[in-house]
Amino acid sequence: MTANPILLQKKYSRVIECFAKQQGLSLDAALDFFYHSQVYQLIRDGVSDMHCMSDMYLAEELKQEYSDKIKNSK
Numbered sequence: 261m262t263a264n265p266i267l268l269q270k271k272y273s274r275v276i277e278c279f280a281k282q283q284g285l286s287l288d289a290a291l292d293f294f295y296h297s298q299v300y301q302l303i304r305d306g307v308s309d310m311h312c313m314s315d316m317y318l319a320e321e322l323k324q325e326y327s328d329k330i331k332n333s334k
Contacts, residue, residue, distance in 0.1 A: 263306070263311040267311075268303070268304075268311060271303070271311060271315070271318075272294065272300075272303075274315045275294070275315050275318045275319055275322065276290045276291050276294050277290075278315050278316060278318075278319035279293075279294065279319040279322045279323065279326075282319055282320075282323055283323065283326060293322070293326060294322060297322060297325055298325055299318060299321045299322050299325060303318070
């Protein structure tokens with residue numbers, strides 16, 4: 261199932277804002293990470309109806325992906 265593109269854009273902005281607050285990142289840094297993340301690709305491609313998950317859940321998924329990226333870069 262695919263979501264309305266306008267609704268997806270609003271969803272993205274809420275998730276990015278939540279993620280930025282959680283991680284203490286600027287909105288620009290959070291935006292950049294989001295659009296290069298696996299989470300974004302899953303939502304965009306409609307995999308497992310990820311767009312139906314709560315904003316907080318998706319922000320937590322981003323947090324996990326971000327933590328993994330930080331660990332792997334060391």
